Amino acid sequence: MPHLMLPWQYALAASCGLFIVAAAIRVGRRAGHSTGRSASWALWGGVAWESALLFVLYGLWQFAGSFTVMGTSGALPRARWLWDAERVLYLPSETDLQKLILPHPLLVQASNYYYDVLHFPLLGACLIWLYTRHRADYPRIRTTVALFTGISLLIQLIPVAPPRLLASTGMVDTAVQYGQSVYAWSGGFDADEFSAMPSVHVGWALIVAIAVITVSRSRWRWLAAAYPVLTLLVVVVTANHFWLDGIAAGLLVALVLVVQRTARGLRSDKSSEGPQVKPVRGQMSIRS
Numbered sequence: 001m002p003h004l005m006l007p008w009q010y011a012l013a014a015s016c017g018l019f020i021v022a023a024a025i026r027v028g029r030r031a032g033h034s035t036g037r038s039a040s041w042a043l044w045g046g047v048a049w050e051s052a053l054l055f056v057l058y059g060l061w062q063f064a065g066s067f068t069v070m071g072t073s074g075a076l077p078r079a080r081w082l083w084d085a086e087r088v089l090y091l092p093s094e095t096d097l098q099k100l101i102l103p104h105p106l107l108v109q110a111s112n113y114y115y116d117v118l119h120f121p122l123l124g125a126c127l128i129w130l131y132t133r134h135r136a137d138y139p140r141i142r143t144t145v146a147l148f149t150g151i152s153l154l155i156q157l158i159p160v161a162p163p164r165l166l167a168s169t170g171m172v173d174t175a176v177q178y179g180q181s182v183y184a185w186s187g188g189f190d191a192d193e194f195s196a197m198p199s200v201h202v203g204w205a206l207i208v209a210i211a212v213i214t215v216s217r218s219r220w221r222w223l224a225a226a227y228p229v230l231t232l233l234v235v236v237v238t239a240n241h242f243w244l245d246g247i248a249a250g251l252l253v254a255l256v257l258v259v260q261r262t263a264r265g266l267r268s269d270k271s272s273e274g275p276q277v278k279p280v281r282g283q284m285s286i287r288s
Contacts, residue, residue, distance in 0.1 A: 011059035018052035159194035164239035203249035
């Protein structure tokens with residue numbers, strides 16, 4: 001069965017196409033005469049431009065998986081260390097959790113598709129929703145996504161194997177079992193298989209949930225909190241990540257949010273420090 005994860009070459013090609021569309025719309029706007037139509041073209045031009053940036057980010061994430069600063073021989077020992085650390089921390093066993101769904105083929109295959117497909121489209125849909133409906137909040141969330149993804153790429157230069165490649169865990173590679181592996185198409189091991197720490201899937205899901213909960217005013221917005229929880233469960237039961245991979249992603253998102261808030265506070269303090277009006281010395285005489 002063909003995999004559904006977009007290769008980095010296609011992602012960068014899509015970004016180039018979208019950049020061209022955005023540029024064409026910008027040129028068309030200058031030649032237009034209708035104010036209403038110009039505003040509509042401006043909206044779609046902005047969507048095309050921001051979508052192109054998103055595809056660039058995704059393409060770089062995929063492409064960076066082919067690089068490491070260390071040999072992949074250390075990926076399995078690091079995975080073993082994470083497994084042992086989880087036992088010390090009394091985290092639930094990923095193997096026991098996976099055994100609960102293995103007898104249910106449809107549930108397993110749905111989890112494989114979830115891991116393969118859902119993360120990027122939902123992130124993109126969230127950013128488009130913010131750009132078109134809540135423009136003031138869009139830059140903040142976009143910066144969060146960019147910072148989290150960039151820092152994750154740097155961390156992933158140190159290879160860490162997922163639990164499905166650590167035989168001692170007893171976990172099953174569910175994607176291989178049902179012919180749904182996103183790595184099988186490249187023939188054997190791929191460096192991206194050793195980019196398990198942190199889980200970008202979980203981090204993106206958490207950012208989407210935070211965006212929906214903090215921006216939307218719907219009473220149903222709190223349902224978005226289930227998305228990162230479900231994503232964490234999926235990446236674990238499919239043996240693609242340890243608990244600690246997801247926890248690390250959550251902590252990294254929290255760190256990015258703190259840095260952003262601190263930076264906004266510093267900018268606010270500087271902007272509030274305007275030129276002081278000095279009082280005129282001496283007394284004013286009042287003529288009667």
